[in-house]
Amino acid sequence: MKLADPETKPLSRLNDSVDAGWTRLLGLGRIEGGVRRMLILVVVAFAVFAALKPSIFLSGTNLRNIALNSPEIGVIAIAMMLAMLTGGIDLSLVAMANLSAITMSTMFTAVAAGDPALAEQLFPVILLAGIAVGVLGGVINGLLISGLGITPILATLGSMQIYNGIAVAWTGGKTLYGSPSALTAIGSSTVAGIPILFYVFVLVAVAIGVVVTRTPLGLRIQLQGANPTAARYSGIASRKILLSTYVLTGLLSGIAGVLFIARNPTASADYGASYVLLVIVIAVLGGTNPNGGFATVLGVVLATLTLQIVSSGFTAMRLSAYQYAIAQGLILVAAMAFEQVRWRRRRRSRKPAVQPG
Amino acid sequence: MSGASLAIPDRLRLLRGANNEGVLAVVLLALIVAMSIANPAFFTLPTAFSILRSSIVPLIFALGVLMVIISGGIDVSFAAIAVFAAYTTVRALQSGTPDLGLIGAFALALLIGASLGVINGFLIAKFRLPTLIVTLGTQGIFKGALLTYVGSRYIADLPASMAQVSTTNLFEVSTPTGSAYLHILVVPAVLLAIGLAWVLRSTMFGRSIYAIGGDVEAARRAGIRVMRTQVAVYVIAGTMAAAGGMIYVIMGRSASPQILVGSELDIIAAVVLGGASIFGGRGSVLGTTLGVILVQVIYNSLILAGVPSAWQRTAVGVLLIIGVGIQAVASRRSSRASVIDETYQKQEVPA
Incomplete structure (x- = not known):
């Protein structure tokens, strides 16, 4: 026994390494519960509408519309997910996006009045200015939340009113027309049949996914949301993390503002008023825990697609926007209740194993 | 316990109120004084009555929201409930149903509001989902x-019994600048405020709401039936939303399914401004009333x-940020102070 069989030792080592490799491979292929559920939902929703109304639902126009509508909502939903990841919420996202779109439209119109060609050339500057407005809004939110210590829901409720009020006063409640034609061209062109805006969406999603899962900042954001006290005791500068999070959500709002104006060369204060609540629905549906600590970008992307598929499917079946509102509410409540019941059952079934006797 | 025996800081604290109602009242008074100096047209009875009139519906909504917020929740469905109850009632009265009279109409609307509230309460209490x-x-x-x-149709003509109320005034006063009318529907708003204040302050149910909002688990262990209380809170909130919706419809003399929804966050802002804590367990009818009136002023x-x-x-928005900002900074300071207090006490114990 003392002498280990020279034959078996390398074999067992090989076995071990194969085992470890296999586990790692399984880990890569393993899909989080929320994401798996969303994958099923996307496929089911698509299959149902494709079966019920194939002539309209599967038409190129309809599919392109889904791909065109998703990016702006999806980007804002990802921003909402980030805020929820820290256990907060950001109600001011849509207001910031509108303010960014209004800034771009106003800047373009002002320059174009003097020199239309110059206005077209200044396109990158205008774009950056729009995004900068979003970042500025995010900085203000972040300072209110991390500096003054105001609860996120109240801070962003207040800043939403302020940003929206500024937008209303600025535009006088009217819709502004005019944006660089380069931006409109990007918004209306496709590559390989897929709108460029959708590629932007995917790019943003991948970038935020990398930030959340692969960078120290993302790890700290997750920890902060999972357990703020533990985060503080493990030396995480909570205030700095919160500030960065809300700057990031502001940045995403700025990008959403660019998407708004790329799709339609107009900007107004009340565009996308229904998005505020819609993106909360999407974020939660995508497996984001509103109490913080858990979320996946992929889940949120899939939830965005699901709701867009349901929305366009309803249109294809000639159901009204109001019936879509009912469906949206039912999906949200059902998904949450299902999750809760399953979670409770799992906890209950684990209990007897722990208790002796 | 007589006022004279209290030290000055204590008396100041008493004036300030448990939820900063005193501070709010001072801000409100200062605003009124400043406005009256800047514009004499402000300090008149017609202005006061019109502010009261425009506060009626927001106040009723705010009272329902207050109750939910004290219980530790948040309700963004009250406007939808209000429209649903009021519009359905008007629609039912119009299409054949005999005119039930004002009381009948209100009873129907409140019943609808309560049933919708049951749905909210059931989902929240049963599945313990985020409100x-x-x-x-x-x-x-x-x-x-x-x-x-x-x-989805806009209804311009209300049933006679309801239309009649819309032009009824409690009393009118003629002033040099013109007659001032106080609308009759101020009465139900005031009664609701007094009623809710009594319930919250002096009934077992009211104290349970505070207890649940303060700490659900502690409330449960203290023997409070959390689920039953929570359902009741949402049923009452739904009923109050329905009352607010009916009054809105009567005062606007028309009904449309597109009204009110979208104004939820403004009401919540007023309640929070009135000193209610968004985490639950704190808030008062007086503070909420002052908050609503402040916004209208x-x-x-x-x-x-x-x-x-x-x-x-x-x-x-600016007002809300300033209001909650001051509260946040103050609470951070006081929590730091209490930590110092505790360590101080701990040091004293062995000695």
Whole structure:
């Protein structure tokens, strides 16, 4: 026994390494519960509408519309997910996006009045200015939340009113027309049949996914949301993390503002008023825990697609926007209740194993 | 316990109120004084009555929201419930149902509001879901169901019994600047405020709401029936929303399914401004009333000051940020102070 069989030792080592490799491979292929559920939902929703109304639902126009509508909502939903990841919420996202779109439209119109060609050339500057407005809004939110210590829901409720009020006063409640034609061209062109805006969406999603899962900042954001006290005791500068999070959500709002104006060369204060609540629905549906600590970008992307598929499917079946509102509410409540019941059952079934006797 | 025996700091604290009602009252008074100096047209009975009139519906909504917030929740579905109840009632009265009279109409609306509240309460208490998410979902369901199954038409003519109330005034006073009318529907708003204040302060149910909002687990262990209380809170909130919706419809003399929804956050802002804690367990009817009136006074003074009405939302947003900002900074300071207190006490014990 003392002498280990020279034959078996390398074999067992090989076995071990194969085992470890296999586990790692399984880990890569393993899909989080929320994401798996969303994958099923996307496929089911698509299959149902494709079966019920194939002539309209599967038409190129309809599919392109889904791909065109998703990016702006999806980007804002990802921003909402980030805020929820820290256990907060950001109600001011849509207001910031509108303010960014209004800034771009106003800047373009002002320059174009003097020199239309110059206005077209200044396109990158205008774009950056729009995004900068979003970042500025995010900085203000972040300072209110991390500096003054105001609860996120109240801070962003207040800043939403302020940003929206500024937008209303600025535009006088009217819709502004005019944006660089380069931006409109990007918004209306496709590559390989897929709108460029959708590629932007995917790019943003991948970038935020990398930030959340692969960078120290993302790890700290997750920890902060999972357990703020533990985060503080493990030396995480909570205030700095919160500030960065809300700057990031502001940045995403700025990008959403660019998407708004790329799709339609107009900007107004009340565009996308229904998005505020819609993106909360999407974020939660995508497996984001509103109490913080858990979320996946992929889940949120899939939830965005699901709701867009349901929305366009309803249109294809000639159901009204109001019936879509009912469906949206039912999906949200059902998904949450299902999750809760399953979670409770799992906890209950684990209990007897722990208790002796 | 007589006032004279209290030290001055204690008396100041008493004036300040448990939820900073005193501070709010001072701000309100200062605003009124400043506006009256700046514009004599402000300090008149017609202005006061019109502010009261415009506070009626927001106050009733705010009282329902207050109760939910004290219980530790948040309700964004009340506007949808209000429209659903009021519009359905008007629609039912119009299409053949004999005129039930004002009381009958209100009873029907309140019944509808209570049933919708049961749905909220059931989902929240049974599945223990986050209240914001549930009421967000039910808001969509209620509004969608109203527009799909009840109707989407604008109704310009109310049943006679309801239309009559819209022009009834409690009393009118003639002043040099013109007659001032106080609308009759101020009465139910005031009664509701007094009633809720009594319930919250002096009944077992009211104290349970505070207890649940303070700490659910502690409330449960203290023997409070959490589920039953929570359902009751949402049923009452739904009923109050329905009452607010009916009064809105009567005062506007028309019914449309598109009204009110979208103004939820403004009401919540007023309640929070009134000192209610968004985490639950704290808040008062007096504070909420002051918060609602403060918002209305600001709206009114902005108009009188010639500021475009577009800036109203911004003004309320700034006010909200200042209000909760001061509270946040103060609570952070006091929590730091209490930590110092504790360590101080701990040091004293062995000695």
